[in-house]
Amino acid sequence: MTNMNQNTDPNMPIRVxxxxxxxxxxxxxxxxxxxxxxxxxxxxxxxxxxxIGLVKRAPWTKVLLxxxxxxxxxxxxxITTTAMIAYQITPDDVKLVFQGYNIPLFPLWLLxxxxxxxxxxxxxxSATRDYLIEK
Numbered sequence: 001m002t003n004m005n006q007n008t009d010p011n012m013p014i015r016v017x018x019x020x021x022x023x024x025x026x027x028x029x030x031x032x033x034x035x036x037x038x039x040x041x042x043x044x045x046x047x048x049x050x051x052i053g054l055v056k057r058a059p060w061t062k063v064l065l066x067x068x069x070x071x072x073x074x075x076x077x078x079i080t081t082t083a084m085i086a087y088q089i090t091p092d093d094v095k096l097v098f099q100g101y102n103i104p105l106f107p108l109w110l111l112x113x114x115x116x117x118x119x120x121x122x123x124x125x126s127a128t129r130d131y132l133i134e135k
Contacts, residue, residue: 013127016054019119023051043075054132061132062123069119076116080109 012020030044050068053061083105087094096103122128 013125013131015122015125016128016131019122020051020054022115022118023047023054027051043072046071057132059132062129065119065123065128069116069123072116072119076112 026044026047030047033039033044046068050061050064052058053064083094094105096105096108
């Protein structure tokens with residue numbers, strides 16, 4: 001008789017692989033940002049423990065993953081609300097310029113929203129839960 005609490009599928013789900021790939025990219029950017037600009041914050045550096053937990057299949061990873069996605073959701077909502085209020089006051093001043101390039105806000109907003117929704121989808125999926133159950 002097999003134990004239902006054990007992960008019998010050793011393969012990593014595609015959605016978890018995509019999330020790990022995303023977290024590797026964000027971790028590299030976070031480390032670069034921290035070393036270059038001495039900017040340390042929970043939203044960028046918080047990805048490193050989540051990445052380690054996903055790779056090690058640690059039992060605490062699910063809680064950390066959902067907490068990290070929740071923190072990002074709160075930050076995203078705060079920045080979006082602030083930008084909408086600023087746009088109501090002075091629409092000409094609400095723009096994002098990075099190294100001389102004007103970044104359009106609506107596509108950036110859609111990209112960030114899709115990344116946050118993707119993290120929630122992976123974090124709440126049963127495939128991720130099954131993957132994180134230790135063998």
